[in-house]
Amino acid sequence: MSLTRADFHEQNQASARTEALRLFEQKAVLQRAWLSWVAAQIYTLQPAAYASMVRRELARLQEISEN
Template sequence: MSRTEFHQAHAERAQAEAQRLLAQRDTLGPRWLAWVASELYGLTPPPYAAMVRRELERLNSSG
């Protein structure tokens, strides 16, 4: 599977995962960053985790 195909196949799921992570920011307060890091660490495969990380950065900077 090419990088483009992988991205297309997983983009919607990565966006939903990033929204789920961001939704916990207010609830977790100062613990949020460490929690997000552990959640991202557990995602596989690594290219998917990178997609979620990029989407989380995008959502976090636009909000």
């Protein structure tokens, strides 16, 4: 039985949020090097749907930090 997209999202949302927060917290440490570092980190995440979830969560964190 394969997971629906909604099931996959539900099962992986907490993990994606945790991973995004871990990556986002390195922004202050790495400063200018962060963007290329975080891109490389996201590139290694599997499956692609999970990497997309982390990317969206990072974008949300970035938006919150700018406001």
